[in-house]
Amino acid sequence: xxxxxxxxxxxxxxxxxxxxxxxxxxxxxxxxxxxxxxxxxxxxxxxxxxxxxxxxxxxxxxxxxxxxxxxxxxxxxxxxxxxxxxxxxxxxxxxxxxxxxxxxxxxxxxxxxxxxxxxxxxxxxxxxxxxxxxxx
Numbered sequence: 608x609x610x611x612x613x614x615x616x617x618x619x620x621x622x623x624x625x626x627x628x629x630x631x632x633x634x635x636x637x638x639x640x641x642x643x644x645x646x647x648x649x650x651x652x653x654x655x656x657x658x659x660x661x662x663x664x665x666x667x668x669x670x671x672x673x674x675x676x677x678x679x680x681x682x683x684x685x686x687x688x689x690x691x692x693x694x695x696x697x698x699x700x701x702x703x704x705x706x707x708x709x710x711x712x713x714x715x716x717x718x719x720x721x722x723x724x725x726x727x728x729x730x731x732x733x734x735x736x737x738x739x740x741x742x743x
Contacts, residue, residue: 657717661708668708672701675718679725686729687736696732700725 653674659667679700684693703724711720 668705675721682722683725683729687732692732696725696728699728
């Protein structure tokens, strides 16, 4: 084999590997769509509710609370394991979300942003519980 033949062979191998990787990415994307069909979907009217809430519309925010309250509470309950604490965390998370809503830019889904706020409050509660246990 001549040196030029090796280079051509390497180029062909590189193209085949790239085609395989592209096919794998495409297959992974379609798998994600099958497993999480609405992963990036926004519920109908959610963007309008968010924008109205950002303008100070309490009724629109109340609809967002109604839509996400159970999910946030369940996540909080799984995190802290106490019903009353989970209720408090849920309330604090929605108050913080209302106050932080003008800064929400929509780079992530609203639900993920809200869950992040709630998990932050849940982790703070766990830290407080740990500190209180040390002092007892």
